[in-house]
Amino acid sequence: MEAVSEYLIEFFFVLTGLLMAYTGVRVAMDQNHPARFGTGLFWLILAATFALGQVIPYEVTGVLILIMGGLTLFNQVKIGPITTASEEESKGHSDRLGNRIFIPVVSLALIAILLAQFTPLDGQAGIGIASILAILIGVLVTRSKFKTSLDEGDRMNRQVGTVGILPQLLAALGVIFTTAGVGEVISSLISGIVPAGSPLLGVTAYVLGMVVFSMIMGNTFAAFTVITAGVGIPFVIAQGADPVITGALAMTAGYCGTLMTPMAANFNALPVALLEMDNPNSVIKEQVPYALVMIVVHILLMYFWAF
Numbered sequence: 502m503e504a505v506s507e508y509l510i511e512f513f514f515v516l517t518g519l520l521m522a523y524t525g526v527r528v529a530m531d532q533n534h535p536a537r538f539g540t541g542l543f544w545l546i547l548a549a550t551f552a553l554g555q556v557i558p559y560e561v562t563g564v565l566i567l568i569m570g571g572l573t574l575f576n577q578v579k580i581g582p583i584t585t586a587s588e589e590e591s592k593g594h595s596d597r598l599g600n601r602i603f604i605p606v607v608s609l610a611l612i613a614i615l616l617a618q619f620t621p622l623d624g625q626a627g628i629g630i631a632s633i634l635a636i637l638i639g640v641l642v643t644r645s646k647f648k649t650s651l652d653e654g655d656r657m658n659r660q661v662g663t664v665g666i667l668p669q670l671l672a673a674l675g676v677i678f679t680t681a682g683v684g685e686v687i688s689s690l691i692s693g694i695v696p697a698g699s700p701l702l703g704v705t706a707y708v709l710g711m712v713v714f715s716m717i718m719g720n721t722f723a724a725f726t727v728i729t730a731g732v733g734i735p736f737v738i739a740q741g742a743d744p745v746i747t748g749a750l751a752m753t754a755g756y757c758g759t760l761m762t763p764m765a766a767n768f769n770a771l772p773v774a775l776l777e778m779d780n781p782n783s784v785i786k787e788q789v790p791y792a793l794v795m796i797v798v799h800i801l802l803m804y805f806w807a808f
Contacts, residue, residue, distance in 0.1 A: 506623035511555060513629035518552025521545075523651060524658040531581060539577025543569055544658065547666060566670075573663045580659045584652070594643075604642050609635035668720055671764070675723020679730065687731035695736055703736035704803045711751050712758035712796055719764025721755030728755075742807040750807070754799040760788040 521544050528534055529541030546565045554562065572578050595602075609631045616627035636650050643649075658665065687710070695702045710732045714724035725748075733751055738744050759765035762785070769784045778784075 506626040509626040509629060510623065513626075513632075514554060515552045516629075518548040518550075520651070520654055521548035521551060521658065524548075524655045527655055528581060528659070534579070534581035536577050536579045537581070539572050539575075540579055540581065540659075543572045543578045543663070569663075569666065578663050580662060583656050583659055585656070598643065601642055605635045605639035608638050667764070671718050671720035671723050675718060675720065675726055678723070679726045683727050683731070685731060687727065688735055691732055691736060698740070700737070700740050700742070700808055701804055703732075703740060704742075704807075705800055707732045707737050707747075707751060708754045708796060708800045708803060711755040712761075715755040715758030716762040716764065719759065719762055721752060721759055724755050724758070725752055737803070737807070740808075742803070746807040747803060750799055750803045754796065754803075757792040757795045757799065760792040761785060 525541045525544030525548055528537050528544060531537050534540065546569050549557065550562055550565060557565075612631035612634055613624075613628045616622055616630060617624050620627070622630075639645075640647055640650065691706055691710075695706050707728065710728040711721070711724055714728050715721045718724050729748070729751060733747060737747055759768050763769055763782065769782075769788075772778075772784050773781050780786075
């Protein structure tokens with residue numbers, strides 16, 4: 502079943518690449534786009550890294566990423582003209598669908614949980630299957646054409662723009678940091694501050710480390726490997742904490758950091774782009790008070806629940 506999960510995950514990577522290629526081709530063929538060749542090339546290169554990542558040599562992938570960076574640096578990646586429903590159309594669809602519009606979203610989460618609990622499939626494979634089923638459910642609920650989902654995916658790709666690649670780059674950076682031994686360096690630094698045999702200080706260092714590193718990396722998954730190796734294992738789990746509870750709380754503690762950083766593009770830059778906000782930090786300003794409260798809650802939960 503592990504092999505099946507790997508094939509499924511690779512299939513979803515290829516499918517994601519094809520969706521990005523769809524955006525690239527549409528942009529390149531749009532005569533009214535202000536930077537159609539640069540923007541189209543950006544999306545086609547990104548599509549290739551997803552769909553052909555297993556067969557493209559690492560060195561070639563690195564060159565492609567540098568080209569994407571160059572296109573972004575010289576402002577050759579732009580949203581361009583996109584077609585959106587008028588306010589009257591949106592209001593009409595809203596009145597017709599009502600709360601049924603949430604069925605596909607809830608279905609995605611529910612199906613993913615059921616697959617994770619009752620099948621041996623990998624969690625990522627389960628999310629991929631749930632996503633496809635949720636799209637089909639959305640088409641049935643809204644009684645729209647399947648092409649509509651492609652067009653809306655294209656619209657979202659364009660609106661998200663270059664920040665769409667940030668989670669992948671930050672995740673890769675986390676692997677590089679771990680391989681380079683950053684976790685060991687952090688561990689040696691923390692050992693000079695946190696005294697041995699102090700679970701509360703160890704938990705505090707672990708939670709704050711996850712928060713700060715997630716803010717720097719913009720990605721909790723990348724921070725988790727580094728901070729858990731450098732702080733979580735030697736200063737919390739080694740002192741008798743339950744590793745399951747500790748790990749779960751460390752992950753959600755990291756998300757407190759993503760609420761407070763512009764580096765978390767998929768959380769904070771995406772809503773700004775989709776809602777066309779004037780202030781790029783509007784979302785972060787609203788989230789900071791809640792994040793600070795949740796940091797304290799995580800420290801208390803890990804200390805009283807994990808030990």
